[in-house]
Structures are given as C-alpha cells and as structure tokens.
Amino acid sequence: MGQNITRRTVLERSGGLAAVGTAALAGCVTEDSSDDDGDPDDETIRIGAFQPTSADLQYYGQTSLQGFYGGLAYKYDDIDPIDGLDVGEYTVDPEAGPTYEIIVEDTAFDPDTAQSVAQDLVVDDEVDVLFGGTSSDSARRVIDTVVSQSDVLYLCGPAADGDITTSDEYCHERVFRASEHTAMDARSGATYVAEEMDVENVAMFGSDNSFGRGGVENYTAVFEEYDHIELQEPRYTEAGYAEFEGLLDEAVANGADAVAGVYTAVTLPSFIPTAMDYDVEIFGGFAEMLTISALGGAMQQALGEDFTAEDIEDAGLGPFTTRYHWNQFDNPINDAFVDMTIDAYDQVPDLFHSGTFTLASALAQAIDESGSTATDDLVDAMTGMTVTDTPKGENGYEFREANNQAASEMAIAYPVPTSDEWADTWEANIMPGEPVQYVSAEDAMVPEDDVGCSL
Known part of the structure; x- marks a missing residue:
C-alpha cells in the first residue's frame, strides 16, 4: 500500500507533546485515490476500535463491538463474528474482500483516555479507520483532535448526542454515524x-x-x-x-x-x-x-x-x-443477525447493535462498490450511501449528504x-x-x- 505523506498532517499527542512526522501517520491510503487500481481482496485495512471494555459501562463497548463484528460477518458469509470483546488485535480474512485487522483499545468511558487511545491508534498502529466513541464527549474530543489533524476515516458510534452530526462544530466529511441519536x-x-x-x-x-x-x-x-x-x-x-x-x-x-x-x-x-x-x-x-x-x-x-x-x-x-432492539424490526436480515448474535455471544442484539452493524456493513459495501480501500474512495462511496444490509431491513439506513448521519426508522x-x-x-x-x-x-x-x- 502506498503511503500518503502529502495529505496527512502532523498529529500532536495530547495537545502538548512533540509533533509526530507525517510519515508515521501513513496507512492504507494512496497518494491519489483515483490511481488505486489494485484488487481490494489483496489489501489489508486496519481498524482501530476504541470502546469501553472495562469499568461500569463496559457492556456499552462490548455490544458495540458485537454489532460491528456481526456486520462484517453478515457481509462476508465465509467468516464468523469475532468472539473477542477485550483489548487485543483480531483478524478476519474473507475470501471476497480485504483482510480486516481490528485493534481494540479500552477507553473506560473516559474522554481523555479515548483521545489518547485514538491518537495512538493513528500514530503508532497506523490504522486507516477509527471506530468508536461510546460517550458523546469522547466522540467530540476525537473529532476535534485526531480526525481534524489527520485524514483517518472515523466511523462514529454509538455516541448518541445529536450535535455530533447536526452542529457545524463537529460534523466532518470523514465522520460517519449510523447509530441513532437523541x-x-x-x-x-x-x-x-x-x-x-x-x-x-x-x-x-x-x-x-x-x-x-x-x-x-x-x-x-x-x-x-x-x-x-x-x-x-x-x-x-x-x-x-x-x-x-x-x-x-x-x-x-x-x-x-x-x-x-x-x-x-x-x-x-x-x-x-x-x-x-x-x-x-x-x-x-x-x-x-x-x-x-x-x-x-x-x-x-x-x-x-x-x-x-x-x-x-x-x-x-x-x-x-x-432506536433498535432485536424484536422490533421484522425482516430476514434481522432474523439472521439475531441468530448469529445468539450463536456467537449467547444474547440477542441490543440497543447499540444495529447502528454499529450498519457501520461495518457500510464499510464493506464502500470497499465493494469503489473497488478500493483508499480512504478518499471510501469516503466518496459512503457519502449519501443507502446501506443495503442492515438489521432494520434492506436499505434500512441512508447517510445524509449534508452531515453523514444515517437516517433510519424508529x-x-x-x-x-x-x-x-x-x-x-x-x-x-x-x-x-x-x-x-x-x-x-x-x-x-x-x-x-x-x-x-x-x-
């Protein structure tokens, strides 16, 4: 994969530490996404997941991960949902898609920790995509700092405050949220x-x-x-x-x-x-x-x-x-997702599952439709996208072009x-x-x- 050292800017750690060179920010991004004519099936896309996997609200993070893993498994029927819900690095390699390397880090539901972890994922682990932000304050902090100073694609969720995507202070062309909000x-x-x-x-x-x-x-x-x-x-x-x-x-x-x-x-x-x-x-x-x-x-x-x-x-x-529960939406996709989640985690899908499933589904759809894993191409493909496979049914979520918030039935x-x-x-x-x-x-x-x- 080519490194983009012309578009990624310097990302400073914690707002006061030494600046990190742009070469360290390089991930699965080409200098000019329009020149990316490789086969995405041969590529690797690195996802940095920052969710609370400890403390009082670890269940929020765990169910968010379950939804995301379920979305990937549904899109690629030759893989199973990842069973690991703790900090660690996990890999799934579908036959008809890129290799997904997912690095999970714990935020303990703390905005300071979320910012630090997200920065490390981009700088040290060179992820191409960030996924997380269970607390709304954490999501804002990451948008303000990490996203605004890098070209990383941010799949935000399940943070639920409306202004993340309705306020010009936080909405961003590289931030997409499928999770329903307040x-x-x-x-x-x-x-x-x-x-x-x-x-x-x-x-x-x-x-x-x-x-x-x-x-x-x-x-x-x-x-x-x-x-x-x-x-x-x-x-x-x-x-x-x-x-x-x-x-x-x-x-x-x-x-x-x-x-x-x-x-x-x-x-x-x-x-x-x-x-x-x-x-x-x-x-x-x-x-x-x-x-x-x-x-x-x-x-x-x-x-x-x-x-x-x-x-x-x-x-x-x-x-x-x-917003979503397993028994509120009657369609074949949700039926399969409910069975998949019970088999993998011994529970039915909960409040956050549908939004994070849809983020993973949309990412896989963007890769397939663009034939690319380059960030610019993924952003272009997800902008205005109607997501085909969702727990609320076929075409159940649609990203609004004005703010990258997905609309869905309640x-x-x-x-x-x-x-x-x-x-x-x-x-x-x-x-x-x-x-x-x-x-x-x-x-x-x-x-x-x-x-x-x-x-």
Missing part, C-alpha cells in the same frame, strides 16, 4: 406523547453533560411546536444522582403530568423507579439490557412478582422510543414482561413489547433547515 429519540417520542397521549405539562430531567443537555434540548424543541404542551424548566443532575424525590415533588407540585429523564445506565435505574411513585406518565427512550434489568427489578418490587403488561401500562411507564413500544422465548438470551425481566407505532426515517430526522452542518 434528536431522533426526541422527534419520535415527543411527537407520539404530544399527539397520542393525554399530556399537558412536561418536566424534563437530564444528566449535566452533553448527552443529557442535548437530549433535553431536542425533546424541548419538539414539544414547543405544540400549543397544548406546557414545559417546565429542565432539571439537570450529575451522573449517578439518586435523590430524585425532592425534584419530582417540585415538578408535580408545578403541575407535571408527564416526566422523562435523559440518562444512561448510571442514573436511569434510580430515576424511573422513583418517578413510578408519582401519578405521572413516564416516557423516554428504551435503554439497553444493563439498564432495563435494573428497572425490571425495581418494577417487580413496585408491582409484585407476577406483574403484567397491563400493570406496567397502568403504572404510567411508557411508551418508549426504541419504533415506539411499551415495556412488557420478558417472554419465555427470550428468557435465556435477554437477562432482564422486562423487554420492549410489540411496537405501537413506527416513525419513518424522514420524520425521525432533524429537518435539514435546522441542521447547522452542511458538508
């Missing part, structure tokens, strides 16, 4: 709440970080379009906050008949059980199994051991938006007790039920006029 949650869920539920006064809660504030702002933007919805001043708390009784007392005293919390697994298991003690509707986004398991335990305490779907609905819990469902069919592969006593509504990709997306990014 603005899509908001446009789908808030519209359903406003139009289908008897709700008049909404109190929003969120974590005091980019994820929480971004999510609350997106819900607020949708609710403000409805004259009959009164919004209270948002309440922000630190991650891990557990003393919600006083805040909810205040919200209900001010007339709240509906509440939502934009939190991760660190906080949501405290927020929702506390909110269930009040006469309010509780809405938001379906979380992943880690959080849902904790919620299910709290619901069992509140509703009794033999609680039913009707008990859950009567308690005001739901419906929730689901579902809305109530929680229900986990059925016997899934009890062995879904370690929570509640799961998403039959969707009550699907929201089209077009309706779920932020309108182009409201997107600050224009690539």
